[in-house]
Amino acid sequence: MKIAVLSGKGGTGKTLVAVNLAAVAKEASYIDCDVEEPNGYLFFKPEHVQTEKIPVKIPIVDENLCNGCRKCVDFCKFNALAYINNKPIVFDEVCHSCGGCVLFCPEKALAEKDKIVGEIQSGVSEKVTVITGVLNIGEASGVPIIKKLLKRADEDPKLTFIDCPPGSACIVMESIKDADYCILIAEPTLFGVHNLNMVYELVNLFGKPLGVVLNKCLEGENPAEEFCIAKGLKILGRISFDNELGTLNSNALISVREHKKYHELFSSLLKIVTEEVQHETVVNP
Amino acid sequence: MKQLLILSGKGGTGKTTLASAFIKLSKAKAYADCDVDAPNLHLVMNQSCEARRSDYYGLAKAGINQDLCMRCDLCRKFCRFEAIEAKPAYKVDCYACEGCGVCEVVCPVSAITLKSAVAGELMLYVADAVFSTAQLKMGSGTSGKLVTEVKKQMRSATVETDLAIIDGSPGIGCPVIASLSGVNMVLIVTEPSISGISDMERIIKTAKKFQTKIAICVNKYDTNMTNTEKIEEFCEKHKLPLTGRIPYDPEAVWAINNSQSIIDLDCAAGRAARTVFNETMKILCDESKRLNG
Numbered sequence: 001m002k003i004a005v006l007s008g009k010g011g012t013g014k015t016l017v018a019v020n021l022a023a024v025a026k027e028a029s030y031i032d033c034d035v036e037e038p039n040g041y042l043f044f045k046p047e048h049v050q051t052e053k054i055p056v057k058i059p060i061v062d063e064n065l066c067n068g069c070r071k072c073v074d075f076c077k078f079n080a081l082a083y084i085n086n087k088p089i090v091f092d093e094v095c096h097s098c099g100g101c102v103l104f105c106p107e108k109a110l111a112e113k114d115k116i117v118g119e120i121q122s123g124v125s126e127k128v129t130v131i132t133g134v135l136n137i138g139e140a141s142g143v144p145i146i147k148k149l150l151k152r153a154d155e156d157p158k159l160t161f162i163d164c165p166p167g168s169a170c171i172v173m174e175s176i177k178d179a180d181y182c183i184l185i186a187e188p189t190l191f192g193v194h195n196l197n198m199v200y201e202l203v204n205l206f207g208k209p210l211g212v213v214l215n216k217c218l219e220g221e222n223p224a225e226e227f228c229i230a231k232g233l234k235i236l237g238r239i240s241f242d243n244e245l246g247t248l249n250s251n252a253l254i255s256v257r258e259h260k261k262y263h264e265l266f267s268s269l270l271k272i273v274t275e276e277v278q279h280e281t282v283v284n285p
Numbered sequence: 286m287k288q289l290l291i292l293s294g295k296g297g298t299g300k301t302t303l304a305s306a307f308i309k310l311s312k313a314k315a316y317a318d319c320d321v322d323a324p325n326l327h328l329v330m331n332q333s334c335e336a337r338r339s340d341y342y343g344l345a346k347a348g349i350n351q352d353l354c355m356r357c358d359l360c361r362k363f364c365r366f367e368a369i370e371a372k373p374a375y376k377v378d379c380y381a382c383e384g385c386g387v388c389e390v391v392c393p394v395s396a397i398t399l400k401s402a403v404a405g406e407l408m409l410y411v412a413d414a415v416f417s418t419a420q421l422k423m424g425s426g427t428s429g430k431l432v433t434e435v436k437k438q439m440r441s442a443t444v445e446t447d448l449a450i451i452d453g454s455p456g457i458g459c460p461v462i463a464s465l466s467g468v469n470m471v472l473i474v475t476e477p478s479i480s481g482i483s484d485m486e487r488i489i490k491t492a493k494k495f496q497t498k499i500a501i502c503v504n505k506y507d508t509n510m511t512n513t514e515k516i517e518e519f520c521e522k523h524k525l526p527l528t529g530r531i532p533y534d535p536e537a538v539w540a541i542n543n544s545q546s547i548i549d550l551d552c553a554a555g556r557a558a559r560t561v562f563n564e565t566m567k568i569l570c571d572e573s574k575r576l577n578g
Contacts, residue, residue, distance in 0.1 A: 009297060009323055010296005037294050039479075039480035039484070077344065077385055096383050098386075099363070099365055100385055166455050167460075168421065169427065171458070173380055177380070188542075190329075191301065195323045205423055243508075250478035
C-alpha cells in the first residue's frame with residue numbers, strides 16, 4: 001500500500017504528516033522523494049544506513065572516430081551536444097540520457113559512461129524503514145533517483161508513505177505515479193488554496209483517489225476547507241495551529257514519539273486514512 | 286538592470302511574501318514569478334491591466350499511428366523512459382515521454398512522429414511596471430525551460446530600469462538553476478527549523494556555483510531562537526551577510542489572505558521587511574559599484 005503525501009505549496013506540512021503517520025503505524029516505510037531538499041531523515045535519524053550511488057548514462061566522444069557529420073547534434077532534442085572547433089562537446093547537465101546520439105552515430109564515435117547524480121540512503125528508525133533520495137548539488141533532475149526510490153517501494157509490501165517534493169512538475173508526477181492513494185496537505189492561506197487546486201488537478205489527471213488534511217487550522221474562516229467543500233473533497237483530518245507542535249517540528253523531533261496527545265492525533269488520522277484507502281481499493285480496484 | 290532573485294531551498298519560508306514587499310518598497314519597474322509550478326505572486330500583486338497571454342510549448346511528445354504500427358516492439362525496447370506501452374495496442378504514455386525522439390528514428394515504418402504540445406501559459410502584464418509570470422499546465426512536467434521563458438519575457442518588455450525582482454521556486458533542481466542564471470544577487474529566505482537550515486545549506490551551495498552575491502534573512506525568527514542563532518552563527522562562519530530577522534506575525538497571514546502585501550499594513554513583519562529590504566539593497570548596490578568600477 002503506497003500513500004503519497006503532497007501539497008503544491010511548500011512548507012504546508014508534508015513532511016510533518018508523512019513522518020508522523022509512518023512513525024505511528026505498527027510497521028511502515030517512509031520514502032523521501034523530495035530529493036532536492038530531503039528532510040525526513042533529519043527527524044528519523046535512521047541507524048544502519050546503507051548508501052547506493054545513483055548513476056545516469058552520459059555520452060562520451062572518441063574524437064579519433066568522429067568525422068564531424070553532426071548527426072548527434074542535430075538529433076539531440078535537449079541541445080546537450082554541440083560541434084565546436086571541429087570537436088563534438090557534451091553538456092552533461094542538460095543530457096536526458098536517452099541514448100539516441102550513441103545509437104545513431106554512423107562512425108560509432110560515441111559511447112556511454114556512468115555519471116553519479118545522487119544517492120539513496122536507507123536505514124531504520126524503530127519500526128520504520130527510512131529511505132531517502134538525495135540529489136547532488138548542481139544536478140538539474142531528480143527523476144532518475146525517484147524512479148529508483150519507487151522501485152524499492154514496489155518490492156516492499158509494507159505500508160509506505162511517500163513524501164513528495166513541492167510544486168506540480170515532473171518530479172511530483174514521478175513521485176505519485178505508482179501511489180495507491182494521495183493525501184493533499186493544505187494550509188488556510190490564499191497561496192495554500194491556489195496551489196492545492198493545482199495538485200488536486202494533477203492528482204485527478206492521474207486518476208488517483210485522494211483526501212485532504214487541513215493543517216495549521218485557526219479559529220474562523222478556512223479558505224482551504226471552503227475549497228474542499230466546494231469540490232466535494234474528503235477531509236481526512238484537521239491539525240490545529242499549535243506552537244508546541246511547531247516547536248517540536250522545527251527541532252526535527254517526531255511529535256508522536258514525544259507526546260501522547262500527538263500520538264493520539266496521528267493514530268486517529270492513520271485509522272481514517274487506512275479505512276479510506278481500503279474503501280477506495282474495494283470500490284475502484 | 287540589476288536582477289535580485291529570492292530563493293529559499295525549503296518551501297513555505299516566505300519567498301513570495303517578501304518578494305511582494307520588496308516590489309512595493311522598491312517600486313520595481315520589472316518583476317517576475319519564476320515558481321511556475323506553484324505561482325502565487327499574482328495573488329498579491331493586483332494588476333490594473335489584462336495580461337498578454339501566450340502559449341508555452343514544452344518538449345514534443347511522441348505519438349504512434351495505429352494504422353502504420355506493425356508491432357515490432359523496437360520503440361518500446363529502445364525507450365529509456367518506459368514511456369511505451371505494448372498492450373492492448375502500442376501507445377505512448379505522454380506523462381513519461383520526454384520527447385527525445387529515439388522511437389521516431391528506430392521505427393522501421395515511420396509510424397511515430399513527435400508533436401509539440403502546449404505545456405503552459407505565459408502571462409505578461411505591462412502597465413506602470415512589467416510583471417512576467419506563467420503557469421505550467423498540469424501533467425506537462427519540465428519547468429526549467431518555462432522559467433527561462435518567464436525571465437526572457439520580462440527582459441524583452443522592460444525599457445529602462447535599474448532593478449528587477451524575481452520570486453523563485455523551492456528546491457535546488459532545474460527550475461532553480463534556470464532562475465539563477467544571469468542574476469546579480471540572491472536573497473535566501475530561511476526559517477529557524479532544522480529542515481530550514483539543512484535546505485538553506487544546500488541552496489547556498491547551489492547558488493555559489495553561479496558566483497552571484499548571496500545574502501540571508503531569517504523569517505519567523507522568533508519561533509525558535511536557538512535555531513535562529515545557529516543560522517546566524519553559520520552565516521558568520523561562512524562570511525555570508527545577514528540582512529535581518531522578520532518575526533512570525535499573524536497579521537502577515539491576514540494580509541496575504543486579503544491579497545495585500547505585508548508592507549500595506551503597519552505590522553511587525555512589515556516593519557522588519559523594510560529593514561531587510563534596505564540592507565539587501567545596500568549589498569546589491571555595492572555589487573553594482575564593484576561591477577561598474
